[in-house]
Amino acid sequence: MNASPVLTKTETTPEPWKAVVLYSDTQSGTAAQHLLSRVANRTESGGAWKTELWRFDVLADPPAADLALKDANDAQLIFLSARAMTEPPAWLFNWLNAWAQGRRDKSAAVAAWCHHGKDQSPPPAMEQLRDFAHQNGLNFLCADDYRSGISGHQLLPAA
Numbered sequence: 001m002n003a004s005p006v007l008t009k010t011e012t013t014p015e016p017w018k019a020v021v022l023y024s025d026t027q028s029g030t031a032a033q034h035l036l037s038r039v040a041n042r043t044e045s046g047g048a049w050k051t052e053l054w055r056f057d058v059l060a061d062p063p064a065a066d067l068a069l070k071d072a073n074d075a076q077l078i079f080l081s082a083r084a085m086t087e088p089p090a091w092l093f094n095w096l097n098a099w100a101q102g103r104r105d106k107s108a109a110v111a112a113w114c115h116h117g118k119d120q121s122p123p124p125a126m127e128q129l130r131d132f133a134h135q136n137g138l139n140f141l142c143a144d145d146y147r148s149g150i151s152g153h154q155l156l157p158a159a
Contacts, residue, residue, distance in 0.1 A: 016049055017050070018051075018074060018075040019076065020071060020075045021054070021080075021081060022068075022078065022082075023056065024082035025083065028081040028083055029081060031081060031113065032079050032081040033051055035113070052071050052072070052075075056082065059095060060091055069095065073099070074103075074105065075108060076105050077109050077111055078109075078111070079111045079112070081113040082112075086123050086124055086125060087124065087125060088128060088129065093132065106137070107139075109133075109140065110129060111142070113142075
């Protein structure tokens with residue numbers, strides 16, 4: 001009797017979605033991974049994410065930024081998770097523009113984790129990222145601390 005695998009790769013087995021997470025610190029990267037896992041668990045197809053993580057300070061180095069760009073070209077989602085970022089650095093927009101122009105998935109999206117409280121407005125960086133997404137034909141999603149609550153997280157379309 002031959003043992004068969006529990007799950008075999010077939011035409012109907014969905015490929016994992018690919019997300020590249022750009023993060024400022026370990027806590028931000030972990031929170032983004034957790035949120036993506038929760039989103040995948042809530043989909044009807046039971047999708048999964050293949051997640052690649054790149055820390056912001058590493059991306060300021062051009063050779064590392066090039067490697068991250070190659071890593072991200074087939075991503076469906078670029079997820080930025082940064083605490084206390086009021087103004088995204090110029091190199092980040094240069095990197096995002098290069099990704100947007102070279103991306104393979106034309107339906108890809110940009111998401112950002114908005115770290116702000118109940119009585120605070122989203123940082124100006126969110127408007128800049130929303131504008132970037134609009135100019136490049138990308139969807140923009142915002143996950144925020146206040147609306148996601150303590151018990152769980154959701155990706156909410158940015159208004």
